[in-house]
Amino acid sequence: MTLVGDLLAAQTAHFAGLDPLLPPAAGPVRGDAVSAALPDGGRVAGMVEFTEYPPGSANRLWSAARVWELVPVLGASGRAGMDALLRAWQHRMAGQADFDPDSACVLNWPSRDVAATRALLDHGLVPLSVLAVRERLGSTAPSPGPLTVRRARLADLDAAVELSMLELAYSALVGSAVIRPDAAALKREALANRLRAGDPVWLAEHDGVPVGLAECGWTDSGPRTAAAARLPHGRWGYVNCVSVLPGARGSGVGQLLMAAAHAEFATAGVAGSYLYFNPPNPLSSVFWARQGYRPLWTMWEIRPAGALR
Numbered sequence: 185m186t187l188v189g190d191l192l193a194a195q196t197a198h199f200a201g202l203d204p205l206l207p208p209a210a211g212p213v214r215g216d217a218v219s220a221a222l223p224d225g226g227r228v229a230g231m232v233e234f235t236e237y238p239p240g241s242a243n244r245l246w247s248a249a250r251v252w253e254l255v256p257v258l259g260a261s262g263r264a265g266m267d268a269l270l271r272a273w274q275h276r277m278a279g280q281a282d283f284d285p286d287s288a289c290v291l292n293w294p295s296r297d298v299a300a301t302r303a304l305l306d307h308g309l310v311p312l313s314v315l316a317v318r319e320r321l322g323s324t325a326p327s328p329g330p331l332t333v334r335r336a337r338l339a340d341l342d343a344a345v346e347l348s349m350l351e352l353a354y355s356a357l358v359g360s361a362v363i364r365p366d367a368a369a370l371k372r373e374a375l376a377n378r379l380r381a382g383d384p385v386w387l388a389e390h391d392g393v394p395v396g397l398a399e400c401g402w403t404d405s406g407p408r409t410a411a412a413a414r415l416p417h418g419r420w421g422y423v424n425c426v427s428v429l430p431g432a433r434g435s436g437v438g439q440l441l442m443a444a445a446h447a448e449f450a451t452a453g454v455a456g457s458y459l460y461f462n463p464p465n466p467l468s469s470v471f472w473a474r475q476g477y478r479p480l481w482t483m484w485e486i487r488p489a490g491a492l493r
């Protein structure tokens with residue numbers, strides 16, 4: 185086997201020991217190769233892929249415009265391997281010296297690899313987002329009251345956009361989201377597409393007035409799908425955006441919305457459901473854990489890209 189082949193096999197075994205829900209380690213496919221030597225004579229490798237999202241693209245709502253992503257191939261070298269590769273990456277980035285605030289270095293790594301976490305923190309990276317999963321579980325029956333939940337329709341687009349912009353405003357304070365000038369138009373287009381596609385989008389109402397939104401969809405993880413690098417094979421429920429009006433938070437609206445979404449996921453026979461949340465979000469970090477979600481992958485990030493150390 186090649187160096188990368190050996191490292192990938194060792195990394196897959198390492199991942200399996202860390203967390204049973206991690207898929208086999210996927211080899212990096214594109215980018216500039218970076219590698220480093222370890223004190224014990226071993227080597228680690230990785231690929232750095234640069235992406236610039238064009239103005240007007242939806243990716244700019246949750247990402248910096250210019251992103252360098254490192255895909256590490258560390259085998260089972262843990263903290264020492266991550267540290268060595270981050271040093272090599274930092275050396276490479278110093279040549280580019282991008283201090284534009286709309287630039288970032290990012291890296292996805294299994295949340296439970298806390299030895300690697302130490303190295304990532306030491307190099308200045310911040311755990312800004314977590315991909316959290318919930319294995320197929322039952323859902324609690326919603327309690328009756330003035331709150332009701334129903335599937336959203338195209339006629340609800342204005343209310344859905346308003347709620348999703350409130351979520352963006354909150355998330356922009358606690359994570360990687362950015363409020364771009366065209367944010368409302370991009371949200372409107374994405375929500376309209378979801379509603380037209382018949383994706384599960386739920387609206388909570390209090391006496392008929394919209395107070396909450398759960399915008400969900402479906403993701404298939406299988407051979408040659410992008411999701412296979414993150415999730416075990418199978419169909420997954422995806423929770424894209426949950427938002428409750430500020431004055432209605434903490435009164436059970438989110439719980440009721442998720443009871444409806446989880447019931448539909450269960451009926452569809454999904455392997456589980458997943459979402460992204462920001463650990464510094466004081467509301468969602470607690471809410472999602474109570475809803476049965478736990479970290480699988482952490483997205484580490486530093487802005488500007490040139491601040492990597």
Ligand SMILES: CC(C)(COP(=O)(O)OP(=O)(O)OC[C@H]1O[C@@H](n2cnc3c(N)ncnc32)[C@H](O)[C@@H]1OP(=O)(O)O)[C@@H](O)C(=O)NCCC(=O)NCCS
Pocket residue numbers: 350351354355426427428429432433434435436437438439440460461462465467468471474
């Ligand atoms: C995160 C968010 C969607 C959660 O929705 P929510 O309606 O505030 O959450 P809920 O009220 O359903 O649940 C929160 C807690 O309030 C409790 N609660 C339920 N009914 C309640 C009531 N009548 N009075 C007080 N608390 C109540 C819930 O039980 C839950 O606590 P528990 O799990 O310990 O029981 C919402 O706070 C929000 O929109 N936040 C800003 C945007 C955001 O962070 N979105 C998620 C991005 S990933």
